[in-house]
Amino acid sequence: MRRGISVFFVLFGLTILTGCWDHNELEEVALVMGMGIDKTEDDLYKVSFQIVNPGQVTGGQMTGDTGEGTSVTTYTETGKNIFETTRKISTQVPRNLSFSHMVVLVLGEELAREESLFEVMDFTERYYGFRPTALVLLARESQANSILSILNPMERIPAMKIEETSQKTTEVWGETPSRNIKDVVQTLSSDTKSLSLSGVSLVGNMNEGQKEDKNKEAVPESYVELSGVGMFKEGKLQGWLDDKEARGMAWVQDEIKRTVLTFKCDENEEYIAAEVRYSTTKLSASIHDGKPEITVDIRGEGPIEEAACPMDLTDPEIIYQLNEDFGSEIEQEVIQAVKIAQEQEIDLFGFGETVNQSHPEEWKSMRENWDETFSEMDVNVNTKFFIRKTGLRTKPLILQKSNNEN
Amino acid sequence: MEKAKINGWQLFVLIILFELGTAIVINPGLSAEKDAWLAVLFGLIIGVIFFLVYYVLYRFYPECTLIGYSKEILGKYAGFMAGVLYFIYFLYIGVRDLRDFGELLTASTYNYTPLFIINAIMILTVAFVLHYGIEVLARTGEIFFLLLILVGAIGTTMVFVSGEMDFSQLLPVLENGWGPVLSTVPLTYTFPFGEMIVFTMLLPYLNRPQLGIRAAWPAMGLSGMLLIWVVIMDITILGVYIAARSTFPMLAAIGLVDITGLFQRLDVAVVMTLMIGGFFKIAIFFYAALISAAELFKVPNYKKLIIPFSIVILISSMAVASSSVDHNSEGLDMVTYYISLPVQMGIPIILLITALIRRRLSPR
Numbered sequence: 001m002r003r004g005i006s007v008f009f010v011l012f013g014l015t016i017l018t019g020c021w022d023h024n025e026l027e028e029v030a031l032v033m034g035m036g037i038d039k040t041e042d043d044l045y046k047v048s049f050q051i052v053n054p055g056q057v058t059g060g061q062m063t064g065d066t067g068e069g070t071s072v073t074t075y076t077e078t079g080k081n082i083f084e085t086t087r088k089i090s091t092q093v094p095r096n097l098s099f100s101h102m103v104v105l106v107l108g109e110e111l112a113r114e115e116s117l118f119e120v121m122d123f124t125e126r127y128y129g130f131r132p133t134a135l136v137l138l139a140r141e142s143q144a145n146s147i148l149s150i151l152n153p154m155e156r157i158p159a160m161k162i163e164e165t166s167q168k169t170t171e172v173w174g175e176t177p178s179r180n181i182k183d184v185v186q187t188l189s190s191d192t193k194s195l196s197l198s199g200v201s202l203v204g205n206m207n208e209g210q211k212e213d214k215n216k217e218a219v220p221e222s223y224v225e226l227s228g229v230g231m232f233k234e235g236k237l238q239g240w241l242d243d244k245e246a247r248g249m250a251w252v253q254d255e256i257k258r259t260v261l262t263f264k265c266d267e268n269e270e271y272i273a274a275e276v277r278y279s280t281t282k283l284s285a286s287i288h289d290g291k292p293e294i295t296v297d298i299r300g301e302g303p304i305e306e307a308a309c310p311m312d313l314t315d316p317e318i319i320y321q322l323n324e325d326f327g328s329e330i331e332q333e334v335i336q337a338v339k340i341a342q343e344q345e346i347d348l349f350g351f352g353e354t355v356n357q358s359h360p361e362e363w364k365s366m367r368e369n370w371d372e373t374f375s376e377m378d379v380n381v382n383t384k385f386f387i388r389k390t391g392l393r394t395k396p397l398i399l400q401k402s403n404n405e406n
Numbered sequence: 407m408e409k410a411k412i413n414g415w416q417l418f419v420l421i422i423l424f425e426l427g428t429a430i431v432i433n434p435g436l437s438a439e440k441d442a443w444l445a446v447l448f449g450l451i452i453g454v455i456f457f458l459v460y461y462v463l464y465r466f467y468p469e470c471t472l473i474g475y476s477k478e479i480l481g482k483y484a485g486f487m488a489g490v491l492y493f494i495y496f497l498y499i500g501v502r503d504l505r506d507f508g509e510l511l512t513a514s515t516y517n518y519t520p521l522f523i524i525n526a527i528m529i530l531t532v533a534f535v536l537h538y539g540i541e542v543l544a545r546t547g548e549i550f551f552l553l554l555i556l557v558g559a560i561g562t563t564m565v566f567v568s569g570e571m572d573f574s575q576l577l578p579v580l581e582n583g584w585g586p587v588l589s590t591v592p593l594t595y596t597f598p599f600g601e602m603i604v605f606t607m608l609l610p611y612l613n614r615p616q617l618g619i620r621a622a623w624p625a626m627g628l629s630g631m632l633l634i635w636v637v638i639m640d641i642t643i644l645g646v647y648i649a650a651r652s653t654f655p656m657l658a659a660i661g662l663v664d665i666t667g668l669f670q671r672l673d674v675a676v677v678m679t680l681m682i683g684g685f686f687k688i689a690i691f692f693y694a695a696l697i698s699a700a701e702l703f704k705v706p707n708y709k710k711l712i713i714p715f716s717i718v719i720l721i722s723s724m725a726v727a728s729s730s731v732d733h734n735s736e737g738l739d740m741v742t743y744y745i746s747l748p749v750q751m752g753i754p755i756i757l758l759i760t761a762l763i764r765r766r767l768s769p770r
Contacts, residue, residue: 022517132662133670189645356577360581
């Protein structure tokens with residue numbers, strides 16, 4: 001009897017402990033690497049799923065059978081909401097979609113302008129299959145669908161190319177901060193902070209870019225690049241910040257990891273460039289006569305990397321002067337970005353939160369008319385930049401030339 | 407009661423596993439938003455003070471469980487009624503914890519597995535361990551405690567290294583005054599600190615009575631600190647708004663940890679925490695219900711009750727609410743104010759006062 005019971009338990013355990021009610025066999029799963037959301041003319045969502053073709057990405061050059069077809073296929077489906085399309089797509093895709101490896105979510109510009117992101121993003125945070133670490137980008141002046149479908153020779157999966165480009169450029173150039181789903185949702189749920197999302201745009205001809213053999217060109221005719229930062233108000237896209245303005249915003253948001261500062265040395269049209277290797281931004285708020293004031297303290301440091309000016313870089317005085325110049329370079333970018341944000345009454349920087357954190361009492365009365373208060377408030381920018389070294393040479397080559405002439 | 411002894415370390419471990427249980431993943435303090443940690447801290451303080459009430463009662467009647475001494479104190483009939491009330495309470499909270507556990511697992515990882523199956527497997531495991539008695543449960547606790555600490559330490563290190571935490575999310579402290587904090591304290595006290603009432607059923611098993619408080623207070627303190635740490639982690643990683651909106655904040659927070667693409671997807675650590683904690687919480691409530699029923703209805707061996715009770719708990723866990731929404735709203739309002747507070751604070755205080763009066767009237 002006892003033995004019978006234990007045998008029963010062992011067998012029972014074997015059946016239940018495998019825990020495979022929710023099993024998903026690998027060969028039945030379609031890995032979605034990227035997803036694009038657009039809007040159709042009749043107000044439906046057009047959702048594109050970039051799915052890996054397993055045979056095309058494995059093996060590399062060893063097997064020799066790669067390069068036959070594209071490494072990904074992008075399927076598109078329309079529906080009244082996003083979840084609907086993830087299931088409706090089963091009419092085209094022979095496998096179940098798995099979103100756990102998704103790296104990028106691209107939103108079409110039209111969608112971002114017309115539909116509020118509050119509606120679009122709910123699915124991405126509610127659905128169990130989504131990972132909040134996927135990057136969110138805006139398809140600038142194009143459809144998300146076309147951005148996703150441009151193939152690239154360096155990275156076989158376009159979604160990964162976009163993601164890696166975004167990460168890399170955030171790291172070394174800093175104009176287009178990378179934001180993931182969690183960052184977006186966090187900003188959207190904030191009281192006053194407005195969302196800013198990096199744009200990704202298509203250069204060249206879309207139809208050309210979708211073909212695998214275009215990867216045999218040395219100079220690609222069509223490619224995808226990160227460009228600019230879209231500003232949102234109440235979840236809708238309002239406008240774009242470009243180049244230096246975008247970087248000014250990134251400075252204030254403390255998103256700069258590394259970047260390049262250039263400064264035009266006086267008289268001639270030559271530049272001197274330094275790399276920012278380390279930077280921090282501190283925001284602080286104060287209240288004067290009932291009016292809030294924000295102080296932005298930015299501190300950066302790094303080496304000189306290129307000097308086309310006849311300056312004696314061995315002279316500490318000149319280095320001190322350059323520190324000032326680079327500092328004011330940063331300051332101007334920041335002031336410009338703040339000015340644009342204030343004109344548009346979009347608090348991209350979370351100044352409201354800064355005020356709330358240090359002056360919660362006063363904040364309560366400002367909260368109501370924050371947009372107006374924000375657009376009129378004083379913003380002090382203090383920047384400090386420190387040149388720490390000058391690279392492998394001291395005096396610039398051009399200085400040598402003028403010395404020789406004398 | 408069975409013939410068994412547990413030592414102070416085992417009690418310590420059981421209390422920690424019990425307190426963390428489901429609270430660590432749900433974190434009741436989050437309705438106080440940014441001040442959740444304050445709400446948990448106050449809940450802890452009240453819980454620690456009230457444990458003294460349970461402990462004093464235990465020292466008055468070191469041989470008796472809660473069921474036993476409520477009969478001694480209140481007399482045969484009133485004591486029996488109080489006993490039945492506690493028996494139902496233990497059973498009911500056991501049911502609720504099983505449902506919590508199942509809801510969290512089916513919402514996060516086992517999306518297409520029926521709730522019933524998850525709950526059935528869990529209650530089966532619990533029933534199996536309880537069949538061997540409290541000593542085995544305590545020894546199981548020792549093993550899983552080490553595992554939990556290991557997982558917790560790894561998870562915490564990863565979170566720190568990942569740099570996802572932003573402590574300014576916690577500012578300003580007391581943004582909306584004391585109101586939200588104080589209205590959350592009943593919740594954070596009753597769940598999980600007030601639930602220590604269930605240990606009045608286990609204290610008589612201690613090999614040395616004075617270890618009761620020496621093990622329980624540090625255990626409560628440590629688990630309270632861990633709960634505070636976790637709620638701070640949730641808020642600083644997710645931001646208060648996402649954390650408060652999440653059904654499973656810890657999973658969402660840990661899911662964001664990504665260290666250079668190498669250490670990521672630590673979700674398994676959270677699910678493991680949930681499973682270990684859930685198991686001990688359900689097991690302890692189930693066990694308390696078993697021995698209180700055995701004592702009340704004079705069943706010589708509680709083990710006979712395991713199978714019927716398992717079925718009752720399993721079926722009730724399915725029937726107790728029609729949806730997770732139902733289940734949670736019931737837990738937040740009805741259970742907190744009309745069940746937990748009277749059972750965890752009201753009756754023990756009445757018992758203590760009556761006991762003190764009785765001792766005064768008849769000095770030995």
